[in-house]
Amino acid sequence: MKHSAITLEALRTLDAIDRRGSFAKAAEELNKATSAVSYSVQKLEEQLGVTLYQRQGRRSVLTASGRLLLDEGRKILGATGYLADQVKELATGWEPRLRLGLESTSEPEPIFKALATLLEEQPQLELDIQECVLSGGWEALEMDRIDLLVGAPAPVPLQKGFRAVVIPPANMLLVAAANHPLGRSAKDPKSIAQELPSHRRIVTRDTARHNVTRKAGLISGKQVLYVQTMEQKIQALLAGLGVGHVPRKMVQAHLDSGALAQVTSKQPTTEDQECYIAWKISNKGKALKRLSQLLSETLR
Known part of the structure:
Protein backbone atom coordinates (compact mmCIF):
# COMPACT_ATOMS: atom_id res chain seq x y z
CA MET A 1 0.00 0.00 0.00
CA THR A 92 -15.77 -0.87 28.89
CA GLY A 93 -18.47 -3.28 27.68
CA TRP A 94 -20.88 -0.59 26.46
CA GLU A 95 -21.80 -0.89 22.79
CA PRO A 96 -21.51 2.34 20.79
CA ARG A 97 -24.70 1.50 18.85
CA LEU A 98 -27.86 -0.46 19.56
CA ARG A 99 -30.32 -1.58 16.86
CA LEU A 100 -33.92 -2.14 17.90
CA GLY A 101 -36.72 -3.91 16.10
CA LEU A 102 -40.17 -2.84 17.33
CA GLU A 103 -43.10 -5.09 16.44
CA SER A 104 -45.72 -2.95 14.71
CA THR A 105 -48.28 -3.69 17.43
CA SER A 106 -45.97 -2.52 20.23
CA GLU A 107 -47.16 0.43 22.27
CA PRO A 108 -44.51 3.13 21.66
CA GLU A 109 -44.94 5.25 24.82
CA PRO A 110 -43.41 2.87 27.41
CA ILE A 111 -40.69 1.82 24.95
CA PHE A 112 -39.53 5.38 24.37
CA LYS A 113 -39.77 6.06 28.09
CA ALA A 114 -37.26 3.24 28.65
CA LEU A 115 -35.07 4.62 25.86
CA ALA A 116 -35.10 8.06 27.47
CA THR A 117 -33.80 6.58 30.72
CA LEU A 118 -31.08 4.67 28.87
CA LEU A 119 -29.93 7.78 26.97
CA GLU A 120 -29.78 9.78 30.20
CA GLU A 121 -27.37 7.16 31.52
CA GLN A 122 -25.45 6.71 28.24
CA PRO A 123 -25.84 9.92 26.19
CA GLN A 124 -23.26 8.84 23.60
CA LEU A 125 -25.17 5.70 22.69
CA GLU A 126 -26.46 5.65 19.10
CA LEU A 127 -29.89 4.09 18.58
CA ASP A 128 -31.26 2.68 15.33
CA ILE A 129 -34.98 1.77 15.41
CA GLN A 130 -36.98 -0.09 12.78
CA GLU A 131 -40.50 -1.47 12.60
CA CYS A 132 -40.97 -5.23 12.28
CA VAL A 133 -43.99 -7.38 11.54
CA LEU A 134 -44.56 -11.04 12.56
CA SER A 135 -41.75 -13.30 11.28
CA GLY A 136 -39.78 -10.28 10.08
CA GLY A 137 -38.60 -9.38 13.57
CA TRP A 138 -37.36 -12.88 14.37
CA GLU A 139 -35.59 -13.04 11.02
CA ALA A 140 -33.93 -9.64 11.56
CA LEU A 141 -32.66 -10.85 14.93
CA GLU A 142 -31.36 -14.09 13.47
CA MET A 143 -29.63 -12.30 10.58
CA ASP A 144 -28.02 -9.73 12.94
CA ARG A 145 -29.90 -6.82 11.42
CA ILE A 146 -31.11 -5.88 14.91
CA ASP A 147 -29.77 -6.47 18.42
CA LEU A 148 -33.02 -6.41 20.39
CA LEU A 149 -36.56 -7.31 19.37
CA VAL A 150 -39.50 -5.82 21.27
CA GLY A 151 -43.07 -7.12 21.13
CA ALA A 152 -42.20 -10.20 19.09
CA PRO A 153 -45.15 -12.59 18.64
CA ALA A 154 -45.14 -16.25 19.64
CA PRO A 155 -43.85 -18.78 18.94
CA VAL A 156 -40.18 -18.24 19.75
CA PRO A 157 -38.04 -19.88 17.02
CA LEU A 158 -36.20 -22.88 18.39
CA GLN A 159 -32.44 -23.55 18.27
CA LYS A 160 -31.59 -20.00 17.17
CA GLY A 161 -29.77 -18.99 20.35
CA PHE A 162 -32.49 -16.52 21.39
CA ARG A 163 -33.26 -15.38 24.92
CA ALA A 164 -36.92 -14.36 25.17
CA VAL A 165 -38.77 -12.70 28.06
CA VAL A 166 -42.57 -12.64 28.11
CA ILE A 167 -44.30 -9.24 28.17
CA PRO A 168 -48.02 -8.40 28.15
CA PRO A 169 -49.59 -8.69 24.67
CA ALA A 170 -51.16 -5.77 22.88
CA ASN A 171 -54.92 -5.36 23.28
CA MET A 172 -55.97 -5.91 19.67
CA LEU A 173 -59.34 -4.75 18.37
CA LEU A 174 -61.11 -5.47 15.10
CA VAL A 175 -62.14 -2.05 13.79
CA ALA A 176 -63.61 -0.36 10.74
CA ALA A 177 -64.42 3.19 9.76
CA ALA A 178 -67.70 4.56 11.08
CA ASN A 179 -69.02 4.76 7.51
CA HIS A 180 -67.95 1.19 6.66
CA PRO A 181 -70.76 -1.39 6.35
CA LEU A 182 -69.42 -3.22 9.42
CA GLY A 183 -69.01 -0.03 11.41
CA ARG A 184 -72.35 1.64 10.71
CA SER A 185 -74.60 -0.52 12.83
CA ALA A 186 -74.40 -3.02 15.65
CA LYS A 187 -74.65 -6.64 14.51
CA ASP A 188 -74.42 -9.90 16.34
CA PRO A 189 -71.06 -11.73 16.16
CA LYS A 190 -72.48 -14.58 14.09
CA SER A 191 -73.75 -12.21 11.41
CA ILE A 192 -70.46 -10.31 11.32
CA ALA A 193 -68.47 -13.54 11.04
CA GLN A 194 -70.52 -14.46 8.00
CA GLU A 195 -70.01 -11.07 6.38
CA LEU A 196 -66.28 -10.68 7.07
CA PRO A 197 -65.02 -12.74 4.11
CA SER A 198 -66.77 -10.38 1.73
CA HIS A 199 -64.97 -7.31 3.06
CA ARG A 200 -61.45 -6.17 2.29
CA ARG A 201 -58.83 -6.86 4.94
CA ILE A 202 -56.14 -4.29 5.78
CA VAL A 203 -52.97 -6.26 6.52
CA THR A 204 -49.55 -5.08 7.67
CA ARG A 205 -47.11 -6.99 5.50
CA ASP A 206 -44.76 -9.45 7.21
CA THR A 207 -41.27 -7.92 7.02
CA ALA A 208 -39.49 -11.28 6.66
CA ARG A 209 -37.22 -11.30 3.60
CA HIS A 210 -36.19 -14.94 3.51
CA ASN A 211 -38.21 -16.95 6.02
CA VAL A 212 -41.80 -18.05 5.52
CA THR A 213 -44.10 -15.10 6.08
CA ARG A 214 -47.06 -15.22 8.42
CA LYS A 215 -50.51 -13.68 8.70
CA ALA A 216 -52.39 -12.79 11.86
CA GLY A 217 -55.87 -11.56 12.68
CA LEU A 218 -58.39 -12.02 9.88
CA ILE A 219 -57.63 -15.26 8.09
CA SER A 220 -60.48 -15.51 5.60
CA GLY A 221 -61.46 -13.55 2.55
CA LYS A 222 -59.74 -12.85 -0.73
CA GLN A 223 -59.69 -9.04 -0.86
CA VAL A 224 -56.54 -7.76 0.83
CA LEU A 225 -54.84 -4.39 1.02
CA TYR A 226 -51.24 -4.70 2.22
CA VAL A 227 -49.49 -1.83 3.98
CA GLN A 228 -45.97 -1.44 5.35
CA THR A 229 -46.55 0.12 8.77
CA MET A 230 -49.20 0.25 11.50
CA GLU A 231 -49.64 3.97 10.86
CA GLN A 232 -50.50 3.23 7.23
CA LYS A 233 -52.94 0.56 8.39
CA ILE A 234 -54.75 3.01 10.67
CA GLN A 235 -54.98 5.58 7.88
CA ALA A 236 -56.39 2.96 5.50
CA LEU A 237 -59.01 1.99 8.11
CA LEU A 238 -59.96 5.64 8.64
CA ALA A 239 -60.42 5.96 4.87
CA GLY A 240 -62.92 3.12 4.96
CA LEU A 241 -60.83 0.84 2.77
CA GLY A 242 -61.42 -2.28 4.86
CA VAL A 243 -61.32 -3.85 8.30
CA GLY A 244 -58.38 -4.92 10.42
CA HIS A 245 -56.94 -5.54 13.87
CA VAL A 246 -55.07 -2.70 15.57
CA PRO A 247 -53.82 -2.07 19.13
CA ARG A 248 -56.50 -0.32 21.19
CA LYS A 249 -54.15 2.36 22.52
CA MET A 250 -53.11 3.38 19.01
CA VAL A 251 -56.71 4.07 17.93
CA GLN A 252 -58.45 4.99 21.18
CA ALA A 253 -58.72 8.64 20.15
CA HIS A 254 -60.34 7.62 16.85
CA LEU A 255 -62.76 5.34 18.71
CA ASP A 256 -63.65 8.16 21.12
CA SER A 257 -64.25 10.61 18.25
CA GLY A 258 -66.40 8.10 16.40
CA ALA A 259 -64.13 7.98 13.33
CA LEU A 260 -63.55 4.26 13.94
CA ALA A 261 -65.88 1.66 15.39
CA GLN A 262 -65.08 -1.62 17.07
CA VAL A 263 -66.44 -4.61 15.20
CA THR A 264 -67.61 -7.47 17.41
CA SER A 265 -66.46 -10.78 15.99
CA LYS A 266 -65.59 -14.31 16.99
CA GLN A 267 -62.90 -14.38 14.33
CA PRO A 268 -59.38 -15.31 15.58
CA THR A 269 -57.31 -12.39 16.87
CA THR A 270 -53.84 -11.94 18.29
CA GLU A 271 -55.24 -10.40 21.49
CA ASP A 272 -54.26 -13.29 23.75
CA GLN A 273 -51.05 -14.22 21.97
CA GLU A 274 -47.88 -14.04 24.03
CA CYS A 275 -45.30 -11.37 23.16
CA TYR A 276 -41.61 -11.19 23.94
CA ILE A 277 -38.52 -9.09 24.30
CA ALA A 278 -35.80 -11.13 22.61
CA TRP A 279 -32.09 -11.01 21.88
CA LYS A 280 -29.25 -13.36 21.06
CA ILE A 281 -27.70 -15.08 24.07
CA SER A 282 -24.27 -14.40 22.55
CA ASN A 283 -24.83 -10.64 22.84
CA LYS A 284 -23.22 -9.65 26.15
CA GLY A 285 -23.31 -5.85 25.67
CA LYS A 286 -24.12 -3.69 28.68
CA ALA A 287 -26.40 -1.39 26.68
CA LEU A 288 -28.54 -4.31 25.53
CA LYS A 289 -28.64 -5.76 29.04
CA ARG A 290 -29.65 -2.43 30.56
CA LEU A 291 -32.32 -1.70 27.95
CA SER A 292 -33.85 -5.18 28.22
CA GLN A 293 -34.06 -4.64 31.98
CA LEU A 294 -35.69 -1.22 31.58
CA LEU A 295 -38.17 -2.55 29.03
CA SER A 296 -39.10 -5.52 31.19
CA GLU A 297 -39.82 -3.18 34.09
CA THR A 298 -41.70 -0.60 31.99
CA LEU A 299 -43.78 -2.98 29.88
CA ARG A 300 -44.79 -5.16 32.81
Whole structure:
Protein backbone atom coordinates (compact mmCIF):
# COMPACT_ATOMS: atom_id res chain seq x y z
CA MET A 1 0.00 0.00 0.00
CA LYS A 2 1.39 3.38 -1.02
CA HIS A 3 2.30 5.61 1.91
CA SER A 4 0.33 8.86 2.04
CA ALA A 5 1.95 12.18 2.81
CA ILE A 6 -1.25 13.25 4.56
CA THR A 7 -0.87 12.12 8.16
CA LEU A 8 -3.05 12.84 11.18
CA GLU A 9 -0.19 14.91 12.61
CA ALA A 10 -0.07 17.03 9.46
CA LEU A 11 -3.84 17.57 9.56
CA ARG A 12 -3.70 18.56 13.22
CA THR A 13 -0.96 21.08 12.36
CA LEU A 14 -3.06 22.70 9.60
CA ASP A 15 -6.08 22.78 11.92
CA ALA A 16 -4.12 24.46 14.71
CA ILE A 17 -2.63 27.09 12.37
CA ASP A 18 -6.08 27.97 11.05
CA ARG A 19 -7.75 28.14 14.47
CA ARG A 20 -4.94 30.05 16.20
CA GLY A 21 -4.26 32.37 13.28
CA SER A 22 -0.49 31.95 13.03
CA PHE A 23 2.33 29.42 12.90
CA ALA A 24 3.71 30.70 16.20
CA LYS A 25 0.46 30.30 18.13
CA ALA A 26 -0.13 26.90 16.54
CA ALA A 27 3.33 25.83 17.67
CA GLU A 28 2.49 26.96 21.19
CA GLU A 29 -0.69 24.83 21.20
CA LEU A 30 1.09 21.81 19.73
CA ASN A 31 4.02 22.22 22.13
CA LYS A 32 6.46 22.50 19.24
CA ALA A 33 8.96 25.04 18.00
CA THR A 34 7.67 27.42 15.34
CA SER A 35 10.39 26.15 13.00
CA ALA A 36 9.08 22.58 13.46
CA VAL A 37 5.58 23.66 12.43
CA SER A 38 6.92 25.52 9.39
CA TYR A 39 9.02 22.50 8.40
CA SER A 40 5.98 20.19 8.73
CA VAL A 41 3.97 22.36 6.33
CA GLN A 42 6.89 22.71 3.90
CA LYS A 43 7.49 18.96 3.88
CA LEU A 44 3.77 18.32 3.20
CA GLU A 45 3.80 20.79 0.30
CA GLU A 46 6.84 19.10 -1.22
CA GLN A 47 5.36 15.61 -0.92
CA LEU A 48 2.01 16.66 -2.38
CA GLY A 49 3.54 18.92 -5.03
CA VAL A 50 1.19 21.80 -4.19
CA THR A 51 1.33 25.16 -2.42
CA LEU A 52 -0.76 25.20 0.73
CA TYR A 53 0.02 28.73 1.96
CA GLN A 54 0.78 31.96 0.21
CA ARG A 55 2.08 35.21 1.70
CA GLN A 56 -0.28 38.19 1.96
CA GLY A 57 1.70 40.99 3.56
CA ARG A 58 2.96 39.59 6.86
CA ARG A 59 0.41 36.78 6.99
CA SER A 60 0.33 33.29 5.50
CA VAL A 61 -3.06 32.48 3.93
CA LEU A 62 -4.36 29.15 2.74
CA THR A 63 -4.55 28.61 -1.00
CA ALA A 64 -7.58 26.89 -2.56
CA SER A 65 -5.71 23.58 -2.32
CA GLY A 66 -4.81 24.28 1.30
CA ARG A 67 -8.42 25.12 2.16
CA LEU A 68 -9.66 21.89 0.55
CA LEU A 69 -7.13 19.83 2.46
CA LEU A 70 -8.05 21.53 5.74
CA ASP A 71 -11.82 21.20 5.28
CA GLU A 72 -11.68 17.53 4.30
CA GLY A 73 -8.94 16.85 6.83
CA ARG A 74 -11.14 18.11 9.65
CA LYS A 75 -13.70 15.47 8.69
CA ILE A 76 -10.99 12.83 9.04
CA LEU A 77 -9.90 14.23 12.41
CA GLY A 78 -13.50 14.19 13.59
CA ALA A 79 -13.97 10.62 12.40
CA THR A 80 -10.80 9.39 14.10
CA GLY A 81 -11.80 11.11 17.33
CA TYR A 82 -15.22 9.48 17.17
CA LEU A 83 -13.63 6.12 16.45
CA ALA A 84 -11.33 6.49 19.46
CA ASP A 85 -14.34 7.24 21.67
CA GLN A 86 -16.19 4.22 20.30
CA VAL A 87 -13.23 1.91 20.95
CA LYS A 88 -12.97 3.19 24.53
CA GLU A 89 -16.69 2.65 25.09
CA LEU A 90 -16.55 -0.83 23.65
CA ALA A 91 -13.60 -1.70 25.88
CA THR A 92 -15.77 -0.87 28.89
CA GLY A 93 -18.47 -3.28 27.68
CA TRP A 94 -20.88 -0.59 26.46
CA GLU A 95 -21.80 -0.89 22.79
CA PRO A 96 -21.51 2.34 20.79
CA ARG A 97 -24.70 1.50 18.85
CA LEU A 98 -27.86 -0.46 19.56
CA ARG A 99 -30.32 -1.58 16.86
CA LEU A 100 -33.92 -2.14 17.90
CA GLY A 101 -36.72 -3.91 16.10
CA LEU A 102 -40.17 -2.84 17.33
CA GLU A 103 -43.10 -5.09 16.44
CA SER A 104 -45.72 -2.95 14.71
CA THR A 105 -48.28 -3.69 17.43
CA SER A 106 -45.97 -2.52 20.23
CA GLU A 107 -47.16 0.43 22.27
CA PRO A 108 -44.51 3.13 21.66
CA GLU A 109 -44.94 5.25 24.82
CA PRO A 110 -43.41 2.87 27.41
CA ILE A 111 -40.69 1.82 24.95
CA PHE A 112 -39.53 5.38 24.37
CA LYS A 113 -39.77 6.06 28.09
CA ALA A 114 -37.26 3.24 28.65
CA LEU A 115 -35.07 4.62 25.86
CA ALA A 116 -35.10 8.06 27.47
CA THR A 117 -33.80 6.58 30.72
CA LEU A 118 -31.08 4.67 28.87
CA LEU A 119 -29.93 7.78 26.97
CA GLU A 120 -29.78 9.78 30.20
CA GLU A 121 -27.37 7.16 31.52
CA GLN A 122 -25.45 6.71 28.24
CA PRO A 123 -25.84 9.92 26.19
CA GLN A 124 -23.26 8.84 23.60
CA LEU A 125 -25.17 5.70 22.69
CA GLU A 126 -26.46 5.65 19.10
CA LEU A 127 -29.89 4.09 18.58
CA ASP A 128 -31.26 2.68 15.33
CA ILE A 129 -34.98 1.77 15.41
CA GLN A 130 -36.98 -0.09 12.78
CA GLU A 131 -40.50 -1.47 12.60
CA CYS A 132 -40.97 -5.23 12.28
CA VAL A 133 -43.99 -7.38 11.54
CA LEU A 134 -44.56 -11.04 12.56
CA SER A 135 -41.75 -13.30 11.28
CA GLY A 136 -39.78 -10.28 10.08
CA GLY A 137 -38.60 -9.38 13.57
CA TRP A 138 -37.36 -12.88 14.37
CA GLU A 139 -35.59 -13.04 11.02
CA ALA A 140 -33.93 -9.64 11.56
CA LEU A 141 -32.66 -10.85 14.93
CA GLU A 142 -31.36 -14.09 13.47
CA MET A 143 -29.63 -12.30 10.58
CA ASP A 144 -28.02 -9.73 12.94
CA ARG A 145 -29.90 -6.82 11.42
CA ILE A 146 -31.11 -5.88 14.91
CA ASP A 147 -29.77 -6.47 18.42
CA LEU A 148 -33.02 -6.41 20.39
CA LEU A 149 -36.56 -7.31 19.37
CA VAL A 150 -39.50 -5.82 21.27
CA GLY A 151 -43.07 -7.12 21.13
CA ALA A 152 -42.20 -10.20 19.09
CA PRO A 153 -45.15 -12.59 18.64
CA ALA A 154 -45.14 -16.25 19.64
CA PRO A 155 -43.85 -18.78 18.94
CA VAL A 156 -40.18 -18.24 19.75
CA PRO A 157 -38.04 -19.88 17.02
CA LEU A 158 -36.20 -22.88 18.39
CA GLN A 159 -32.44 -23.55 18.27
CA LYS A 160 -31.59 -20.00 17.17
CA GLY A 161 -29.77 -18.99 20.35
CA PHE A 162 -32.49 -16.52 21.39
CA ARG A 163 -33.26 -15.38 24.92
CA ALA A 164 -36.92 -14.36 25.17
CA VAL A 165 -38.77 -12.70 28.06
CA VAL A 166 -42.57 -12.64 28.11
CA ILE A 167 -44.30 -9.24 28.17
CA PRO A 168 -48.02 -8.40 28.15
CA PRO A 169 -49.59 -8.69 24.67
CA ALA A 170 -51.16 -5.77 22.88
CA ASN A 171 -54.92 -5.36 23.28
CA MET A 172 -55.97 -5.91 19.67
CA LEU A 173 -59.34 -4.75 18.37
CA LEU A 174 -61.11 -5.47 15.10
CA VAL A 175 -62.14 -2.05 13.79
CA ALA A 176 -63.61 -0.36 10.74
CA ALA A 177 -64.42 3.19 9.76
CA ALA A 178 -67.70 4.56 11.08
CA ASN A 179 -69.02 4.76 7.51
CA HIS A 180 -67.95 1.19 6.66
CA PRO A 181 -70.76 -1.39 6.35
CA LEU A 182 -69.42 -3.22 9.42
CA GLY A 183 -69.01 -0.03 11.41
CA ARG A 184 -72.35 1.64 10.71
CA SER A 185 -74.60 -0.52 12.83
CA ALA A 186 -74.40 -3.02 15.65
CA LYS A 187 -74.65 -6.64 14.51
CA ASP A 188 -74.42 -9.90 16.34
CA PRO A 189 -71.06 -11.73 16.16
CA LYS A 190 -72.48 -14.58 14.09
CA SER A 191 -73.75 -12.21 11.41
CA ILE A 192 -70.46 -10.31 11.32
CA ALA A 193 -68.47 -13.54 11.04
CA GLN A 194 -70.52 -14.46 8.00
CA GLU A 195 -70.01 -11.07 6.38
CA LEU A 196 -66.28 -10.68 7.07
CA PRO A 197 -65.02 -12.74 4.11
CA SER A 198 -66.77 -10.38 1.73
CA HIS A 199 -64.97 -7.31 3.06
CA ARG A 200 -61.45 -6.17 2.29
CA ARG A 201 -58.83 -6.86 4.94
CA ILE A 202 -56.14 -4.29 5.78
CA VAL A 203 -52.97 -6.26 6.52
CA THR A 204 -49.55 -5.08 7.67
CA ARG A 205 -47.11 -6.99 5.50
CA ASP A 206 -44.76 -9.45 7.21
CA THR A 207 -41.27 -7.92 7.02
CA ALA A 208 -39.49 -11.28 6.66
CA ARG A 209 -37.22 -11.30 3.60
CA HIS A 210 -36.19 -14.94 3.51
CA ASN A 211 -38.21 -16.95 6.02
CA VAL A 212 -41.80 -18.05 5.52
CA THR A 213 -44.10 -15.10 6.08
CA ARG A 214 -47.06 -15.22 8.42
CA LYS A 215 -50.51 -13.68 8.70
CA ALA A 216 -52.39 -12.79 11.86
CA GLY A 217 -55.87 -11.56 12.68
CA LEU A 218 -58.39 -12.02 9.88
CA ILE A 219 -57.63 -15.26 8.09
CA SER A 220 -60.48 -15.51 5.60
CA GLY A 221 -61.46 -13.55 2.55
CA LYS A 222 -59.74 -12.85 -0.73
CA GLN A 223 -59.69 -9.04 -0.86
CA VAL A 224 -56.54 -7.76 0.83
CA LEU A 225 -54.84 -4.39 1.02
CA TYR A 226 -51.24 -4.70 2.22
CA VAL A 227 -49.49 -1.83 3.98
CA GLN A 228 -45.97 -1.44 5.35
CA THR A 229 -46.55 0.12 8.77
CA MET A 230 -49.20 0.25 11.50
CA GLU A 231 -49.64 3.97 10.86
CA GLN A 232 -50.50 3.23 7.23
CA LYS A 233 -52.94 0.56 8.39
CA ILE A 234 -54.75 3.01 10.67
CA GLN A 235 -54.98 5.58 7.88
CA ALA A 236 -56.39 2.96 5.50
CA LEU A 237 -59.01 1.99 8.11
CA LEU A 238 -59.96 5.64 8.64
CA ALA A 239 -60.42 5.96 4.87
CA GLY A 240 -62.92 3.12 4.96
CA LEU A 241 -60.83 0.84 2.77
CA GLY A 242 -61.42 -2.28 4.86
CA VAL A 243 -61.32 -3.85 8.30
CA GLY A 244 -58.38 -4.92 10.42
CA HIS A 245 -56.94 -5.54 13.87
CA VAL A 246 -55.07 -2.70 15.57
CA PRO A 247 -53.82 -2.07 19.13
CA ARG A 248 -56.50 -0.32 21.19
CA LYS A 249 -54.15 2.36 22.52
CA MET A 250 -53.11 3.38 19.01
CA VAL A 251 -56.71 4.07 17.93
CA GLN A 252 -58.45 4.99 21.18
CA ALA A 253 -58.72 8.64 20.15
CA HIS A 254 -60.34 7.62 16.85
CA LEU A 255 -62.76 5.34 18.71
CA ASP A 256 -63.65 8.16 21.12
CA SER A 257 -64.25 10.61 18.25
CA GLY A 258 -66.40 8.10 16.40
CA ALA A 259 -64.13 7.98 13.33
CA LEU A 260 -63.55 4.26 13.94
CA ALA A 261 -65.88 1.66 15.39
CA GLN A 262 -65.08 -1.62 17.07
CA VAL A 263 -66.44 -4.61 15.20
CA THR A 264 -67.61 -7.47 17.41
CA SER A 265 -66.46 -10.78 15.99
CA LYS A 266 -65.59 -14.31 16.99
CA GLN A 267 -62.90 -14.38 14.33
CA PRO A 268 -59.38 -15.31 15.58
CA THR A 269 -57.31 -12.39 16.87
CA THR A 270 -53.84 -11.94 18.29
CA GLU A 271 -55.24 -10.40 21.49
CA ASP A 272 -54.26 -13.29 23.75
CA GLN A 273 -51.05 -14.22 21.97
CA GLU A 274 -47.88 -14.04 24.03
CA CYS A 275 -45.30 -11.37 23.16
CA TYR A 276 -41.61 -11.19 23.94
CA ILE A 277 -38.52 -9.09 24.30
CA ALA A 278 -35.80 -11.13 22.61
CA TRP A 279 -32.09 -11.01 21.88
CA LYS A 280 -29.25 -13.36 21.06
CA ILE A 281 -27.70 -15.08 24.07
CA SER A 282 -24.27 -14.40 22.55
CA ASN A 283 -24.83 -10.64 22.84
CA LYS A 284 -23.22 -9.65 26.15
CA GLY A 285 -23.31 -5.85 25.67
CA LYS A 286 -24.12 -3.69 28.68
CA ALA A 287 -26.40 -1.39 26.68
CA LEU A 288 -28.54 -4.31 25.53
CA LYS A 289 -28.64 -5.76 29.04
CA ARG A 290 -29.65 -2.43 30.56
CA LEU A 291 -32.32 -1.70 27.95
CA SER A 292 -33.85 -5.18 28.22
CA GLN A 293 -34.06 -4.64 31.98
CA LEU A 294 -35.69 -1.22 31.58
CA LEU A 295 -38.17 -2.55 29.03
CA SER A 296 -39.10 -5.52 31.19
CA GLU A 297 -39.82 -3.18 34.09
CA THR A 298 -41.70 -0.60 31.99
CA LEU A 299 -43.78 -2.98 29.88
CA ARG A 300 -44.79 -5.16 32.81
